[in-house]
Amino acid sequence: MKRSQIETAWTGRADCRSCGVRALVLFADLQEADFELIHQPIEDIHIGAGQTLYRGDTPGRSLFTVRSGLIKLVHVGADGSQRIVRLLRPGATAGLEVLVGTTYAHDAIALQPVTVCRIPCDVIDKLSRETPRLHTQLMQRWHDSLRQADEFLTELSTGRATKRLGRLLLQLAEPDGSVILPTREDMGAMLGMTLEHASRTVSELKRLDAIFEVAGNRYRCNLEVLASISATPRSEL
């Protein structure tokens, strides 16, 4: 779990105009002319599962747009305890806090192979000054982060383990019900429980026919059962 350093496989300067996921990302609203204002390279970075994009409390002058994959933001406590505070999917932005401060607030670590764009703060600052079209998207990112933070608190930190895990799976599952489960350690770090208890709870969901093991750690969810477990079990189970 603590294997890798940053080792960024740099793939060259990105062309934002023709970005495949641009509709999703921070630059969604920018117009042709706005791109002329970008005078610094925006790197396209690939990192493997388990690798670290940046570490908390380290200075930084760039933020990152997630193009593909899944990133965990991990808060490391004074006592070394780890807690995952957010998950970043494609379209999300990592490291917004450097626009206000000077250091990153969390460790950002890939859960799956990830591609991100590295955007220097100066580019954001310049665009903010010159065009109002970035402003809305920036606020949207802050808002999304805050919404997810609230969700982690209310959905994933409250109630029984079974309920919490059920809700996590509903968040992680594809619309068709398939999921790749994180390690039990990561599940524990998201749900505020030990990895052993996370493991037991996975077993319990299997027993309840809420999830089925398809292969390795690929599962298929019974979304109805999961939903009923996630909603108010005061009497049941």
Added chain:
Amino acid sequence: MKRSQIETAWTGRADCRSCGVRALVLFADLQEADFELIHQPIEDIHIGAGQTLYRGDTPGRSLFTVRSGLIKLVHVGADGSQRIVRLLRPGATAGLEVLVGTTYAHDAIALQPVTVCRIPCDVIDKLSRETPRLHTQLMQRWHDSLRQADEFLTELSTGRATKRLGRLLLQLAEPDGSVILPTREDMGAMLGMTLEHASRTVSELKRLDAIFEVAGNRYRCNLEVLASISATPRSEL
């Protein structure tokens, strides 16, 4: 706990230029000329302890700057369970989410008598367009909210009850160590535990000489003891 409706004691249009707490608030950086851009009334609102400023899921076109007092933001779950997700102190902004969406995300309820300024979104939108000086402060508010959200998750939702309560008290205490404790129910809603357990945990902190009852629900904290309790008790107690 569910006594009051909004009943706003309106005290008239605020004069932001001469605001006593302006250095703290959203308009901190505005200059004389910027105030000319404000063409809608900014109301100065007083509400009593226990009263509601706004409710979640209701439409709104205003946000609020807290001038004095203490406000809790409460998330009400589908099952009626309540969880306090943030506390707003003087200088903080409530209801930022209406800048991005159309409804408030939480119930905002005064824990102590509160004075706030009600600022129409249109004012913010106009100022955002005309002056860059609001932009930084807006980002700062989003950032502060997010930082506190992370803190609630990592400090107040993880670990033993004793530790969590200790950390809450450190947050609530004045520099001299005095605190007015919230109701046990509110403590429970912040710490993710039942009010009974919150009560027991308060008793335990008294037994540990971490806090002393001074009067009613005024306490005095022994900050050193609290700090040691809050930091990594794996062996102790």
Added chain:
DNA sequence: CGGCTTCTTGAAGATATTCAAACCCAGTGG
């Protein structure tokens, strides 16, 4: 003084953690 709400405490039972051992599986090297 009631009558109310909030707080406290007890005891039983539910839920989660800890420590330990065993298991699975993929990769390694004899």
Added chain:
DNA sequence: CCACTGGGTTTGAATATCTTCAAGAAGCCG
């Protein structure tokens, strides 16, 4: 080929922690 190793997983048993239900105590207010 197969034993060996290492990381992640599962399970068991004992213990710690928290919740629930219930009752009593302490404040506060008309």
